[in-house]
Amino acid sequence: MAESLINNLPGTRDLLPEELVAWHVVEDCARRIFRQYGFLEIRTPIIEPTELFARGIGEDTDIVGKEMYTFLDRGNRSVTLRPEATASVVRAYIQNALYRGSGITKLFYFGPMFRYEKKQKGRWRQFYQAGVEVFGPDHPAIDAEVIEMALRFTESLGVEASLQINSIGCRRCRPPYLEILRRRLQGEISGLCEDCRRRAHTNSLRVFDCKVETCQPIILNLPSIADNLCSECSEHFSRVKKHLDDAGVAYETVPGLVRGLDYYVRTAFEIVSRELGAQNTIIGGGRYDGLSEVIGGPPVKAIGFAVGLDRLAMILPEEKRRSGVWRPDLFIAYKGEAAFRRALLLARDIRRRERSCMLDFSDASLKSQMRLANKINAAHVLIVGDDELSRDTYTLKRMHDSRQWEVTPPELTEYLASCADQGEGQPRSGPRRIE
RNA sequence: GUGAGCGUAGCUCAGCGGGUAGAGCUCUGGAUUGUGGCUCCAGCGGCCGGGGGUUCAAAUCCCCUCGCUCACCCCA
Incomplete structure (x- = not known):
């Protein structure tokens, strides 16, 4: 049925009423919980100047390098369909001077995002995220609060998921660590699989994700970033974990958890589900203290996360779905x-x-x-x-x-x-x- | 971008050592002049993804193409 106009673009889809039942359950739950923590909604354009994403997310990331929907508009501006919302929200936060007033600003958003990738289970070119951003504090307790909220969200949807956390350091302690890591990998290069040899150069931290059996003994002996943090980052990370412990939150510290966006510093976390395929991340987030400055704003401490709504709707338990009919x-x-x-x-x-x-x-x-x-x-x-x-x-x-x-x-x-x-x-x- | 699998009725699929299409579900009507779900009966519905080739004959064999799906990479 490869016919004419009756076909949507690859990676896009129609969400039909029956399917939307699950979505509404997920969205209503998100709004309810976000509000409990004091988040207010913000809506930003789904199209922005290309430069905002290129600089904000990082020129060397996969997203910017090969996944953006970028084109020239009629005014000859390079514009891009947003691949994620954090850069836009930070832009709006600065542009509208939301930092004037109290020392903390909590915002949430919902909407479609666009990434030019091949379709896969749990992955679309137009997909939907909800997300939250906290501007102002960098107290470890706010990191823990944000993480705890994310977990409470998945729990109240009845979705089975587990939390993984890591600290990826800051601009001061990460580069030296990467240097150490690279050198170690260079020394072990002969024992690594083909993918890992490539990773050793391009994206060293990804070696930790390798599933190849023969790489495991080498990976286990690699220095972890958590052991190579500067004293401030190290202190921050252990206090975040302490707050999570106090809250009774179960987590796994994953040395290889790095996130694919350049702007993250210190706390990084993911909530993953076993019920999805290869794309099993439901929620991903972390701290991004330097992002505002990167796009020309004042120094702003910030942390946030994004939720993959498509994926959550996909694995929503039947009884929850039924409750929304x-x-x-x-x-x-x-x-x-x-x-x-x-x-x-x-x-x-x-x-x-x-x-x-x-x-x-x-x-x-x-x-x-x-x-x-x-x-x-x-x-x-x-x-x-x-x-x-x-x-x-x-x-x-x-x-x-x-x-x-x-x-x-x-x-x-x-x-x-x-x-x-x-x-x-x-x-x-x-x-x-x-x- | 790379690899594998799959494209037949609205949906899920059977048919594929060639001989002019089949089931289940859905839908419509009837069994029940004004009453749903269950059951039974009947009916609607298909250029067998598209193009080319082999053959007397192709859904079935060959080539090309388009589309979909999953996986790698990476991510929500």
Whole structure:
């Protein structure tokens, strides 16, 4: 079906109503928890000058080197679809002088990001992230708070995930460490696999990620960055861990955890799931104290993380997903022209009373209207026909137990008011899996 | 960018030692003149991804192409 205009671009996709149920559960949960910690929403453009990302994320990163959607606009400016949001949020923070005021600014965002990569499980060219950024403090406790919040988020979604943390030092202590590491790898080069030999030069820290058996003994003996931090970074890292311990947060210290963006310093962390494929990172984040200055702003301490919404929606447990399924309170089935007109008036009235209702417009038989009501999982069906019209009543049927009875208009109003919030999270009475 | 696998009905797939397409689900209607889910019956629905070649004959064999998927790299 490689035809014409009826095809989306590779790596993009339509999110259909059924799939979006899981997304809404995830998004609602994120907003709820972010607010508990005092985060406020910010929305920035999804398109920015290329230079913002190139400088902010780092010219040598994969993202900037080969994954950006970059093009010239009609004004001959080089612009880029954002590959991530942190650089934009920092830009907005500086541009709008949000640093004036209290010493701490907490922001969160939601939105699409774009990276020109080959599609894979859990990876798209247009994908969605939520994220948070804290500007101001660099106290270890705020690092721990942010990490703890991320974990609480995945936990309350019922998603199984584990936390990995590391400190990758600062501009002062990282370069000397990398030098030491490179030299050691050079000495062991003959024992390394082909990939690792390449990594030894290009991205030494990645050697830690190698899964090749023969590399393991060498990797285990490599100096870790955590043991080569400057005293300030070392102190910071151990205090972050102490705060995590105090909070009862379980974590694994992973020496090879480095993150792919240049701006990270000190605390780096990831939350990973076993339920995904090769792309198993659900949340990634860390501290980025120098980013503001890199893009021309004042010195700003900052830490944050990004959540992969696509991946979370993908592994959301079924019971959580089910809790977000919507159903109309009422379906109005009618027979005859007079009843149809009555149904329209009634629908208007019901909606004004904050109840949801639907009806059929195809002049279908009562039977097929009932089928439709069942298919859309309506909680009740209201039947309006000649009998009812002549008596000025309706027949109200409760779908889950098939009980039905006659009601007067005021009784209907009262009944609907009494079953408040029945619209969501109720067990389905309709077509169910039978197991 | 590299490698592997796969493209047949709206969906999931069978058919692939050539002989002018099949199942399940979905959908529509009926069995039940005004009543859903279950069951039964019937029906709708396919240039078998596209192009070329071999052959009397190709969904089936060969070549090219496009698309999808997974993996490497890297990341959410």
